[in-house]
Amino acid sequence: MSGRLNWLRAGVLGANDGIVSTAGLVVGVAGATLASGPIATAGAAGLVAGAVSMALGEYVSVSSQRDTERALLAKERTELSEYPDEELDELTALYAAKGLSPATARQVAEELTAHDAFAAHTDIELRINPDDLTNPWHAAGASALAFTVGSLLPLIAILLPPPQVRVPVTFIVVVVALAVTGAVSARLGSASIARAVARLVGGGAAAMAVTFAIGQFAGATIG
Structure with missing residues (x-):
């Protein structure tokens, strides 16, 4: 919408x-x-x-924006592959910053990571939908x-x-x-x-x- x-x-x-x-x-x-x-x-x-x-x-303008978004997505994939524990801690911290308790933030981060770590990070960290990049x-x-x-x-x-x-x-x-x-x-x-x-x-x-x-x-x- x-x-x-x-x-x-x-x-x-x-x-x-x-x-x-x-x-x-x-x-x-x-x-x-x-x-x-x-x-x-x-x-x-x-x-x-x-x-x-x-x-x-x-x-x-949009091509430059799209190139930047693609670069960020590629970097996130690499980081998730090479530093999964650090990325899990980062995701936990992001949810804690939104007001969740540390324990709840950790649980949410772990469940989302288990389901789709890449989607979880692109959503809250990058605020980019990989399937909906502007053409x-x-x-x-x-x-x-x-x-x-x-x-x-x-x-x-x-x-x-x-x-x-x-x-x-x-x-x-x-x-x-x-x-x-x-x-x-x-x-x-x-x-x-x-x-x-x-x-x-x-x-x-x-x-x-x-x-x-x-x-x-x-x-x-x-x-």
Whole structure:
């Protein structure tokens, strides 16, 4: 259950990145020109570049984490094979630190060691499930997909309406989308929904305002 929640939380955060970055990009270009071509090109390029960047970053990060976890698991196997008595004492100490009496901690450690010493140590000592290591390819794909879905919202919102109302419509769509994703992420993390929504909406609105102003300035200067 916790693994699924972590994936969902990561997806929401990836969608937020896609919404904010693409919205800032297309609104900035819309501030410089009313032509649909440059806006669509900039938005599509931002979507692809952002999705690739997110996927690559997530792949590298999760691969590094997975390599570290595998190294720790291999080290634990070696220690259990070469120093079983010391490892039993270590397991006993870990359970005693959780509040069990020394006698009870020893009994628990001995019974768990007899059943599956490796699983016992990876659970309480390493807090790693050897059968549930994160797949870097899955993480990369999920991150890229979430970013793409988030990016499509502002891109579609700015291309469909007439040129005169593109920016206001996009602003409204982005604010609503950020409010929804902010509420979902806050609910998943058991945090304050109001604060999460305010942070996301405020940050997204500020980003669009700044890029639109820069686009207008650039458009006026070039023009």
